[in-house]
Amino acid sequence: MAFITTSDGTNLFYKDWGPKDAQPVMFHHGWPLSADDWDNQMLFFLSHGYRVIAHDRRGHGRSDQTDTGNDMDTYAADVAEIVEALGLRDAIHVGHSTGGGEVTRYAARAGRGRVAKAVLIAAIPPVMVRSDTNPDGVPPDVFDGFRAALAANRAQFFLDVPSGPFYGFNRAGAQVSQGLIDNWWRQAMMGGAKAHYDCIAAFSETDFTEDLEAISLPVLIMHGEDDQVVPIETSAHKAITMVRDGTLKTYLGLSHGLFATHPDLINADLLAFAR
Numbered sequence: 001m002a003f004i005t006t007s008d009g010t011n012l013f014y015k016d017w018g019p020k021d022a023q024p025v026m027f028h029h030g031w032p033l034s035a036d037d038w039d040n041q042m043l044f045f046l047s048h049g050y051r052v053i054a055h056d057r058r059g060h061g062r063s064d065q066t067d068t069g070n071d072m073d074t075y076a077a078d079v080a081e082i083v084e085a086l087g088l089r090d091a092i093h094v095g096h097s098t099g100g101g102e103v104t105r106y107a108a109r110a111g112r113g114r115v116a117k118a119v120l121i122a123a124i125p126p127v128m129v130r131s132d133t134n135p136d137g138v139p140p141d142v143f144d145g146f147r148a149a150l151a152a153n154r155a156q157f158f159l160d161v162p163s164g165p166f167y168g169f170n171r172a173g174a175q176v177s178q179g180l181i182d183n184w185w186r187q188a189m190m191g192g193a194k195a196h197y198d199c200i201a202a203f204s205e206t207d208f209t210e211d212l213e214a215i216s217l218p219v220l221i222m223h224g225e226d227d228q229v230v231p232i233e234t235s236a237h238k239a240i241t242m243v244r245d246g247t248l249k250t251y252l253g254l255s256h257g258l259f260a261t262h263p264d265l266i267n268a269d270l271l272a273f274a275r
Contacts, residue, residue: 010064017052023050023274031060034191058195065195071202085118089114107211122257123236123239124208155255162185215244218244218273222258227255
């Protein structure tokens with residue numbers, strides 16, 4: 001397996017497939033998953049001649065189970081170290097959920113020529129949690145409930161999430177995929193409980209407003225209209241007003257995990273934007 005060791009000594013697992021002189025597409029996974037969540041998209045873009053990269057965020061998957069640094073600034077700094085080590089330039093960065101926050105912060109700070117385009121799928125920006133400055137956000141007690149459930153019985157919590165709201169399998173008439181549920185659980189249980197616990201604050205409380213406003217490159221925002229995890233009204237509908245060169249694509253009836261439940265639809269739109 002391939003690893004990069006960051007400046008603070010953390011070992012980060014990554015995949016790097018395809019011609020090294022092709023345009024790179026780097027994928028950033030959501031909480032509490034791993035690079036494996038992107039296998040479909042990586043194989044798809046690889047078949048179209050791209051170089052594809054995905055990493056396990058610190059504390060997740062096969063990367064070190066860190067008890068510190070589980071915050072968005074460190075996540076973005078880790079991305080910068082991977083990009084530098086692999087020599088990636090003019091890359092397309094695709095992030096889902098928490099990974100969309102990671103992409104946003106990284107793209108806002110990246111050196112000239114590093115990023116060509118960014119894609120935010122069911123992403124957390126600009127900010128999730130309700131506060132005096134974000135009165136229509138998600139109530140803080142929702143995230144307190146996440147922390148309590150994770151601490152009490154992480155294994156059961158990590159079955160309940162994909163079986164229900166993540167993929168919309170709690171909706172009437174949903175076509176439930178046990179394979180998706182099992183794979184979500186497998187990825188989640190590979191990571192560290194401390195990192196997963198800390199990351200709840202990172203994905204719910206981080207404000208990406210200034211990052212979105214700083215990004216001048218093309219941004220595609222993709223979001224399911226029935227996202228029960230990151231409500232579209234407080235995320236994509238706001239984020240599109242903050243970026244300078246943005247395109248918003250919404251998907252009627254689709255869930256938070258839309259790229260996994262409907263890969264053919266999402267992959268086609270991703271490829272059109274990449275080209």
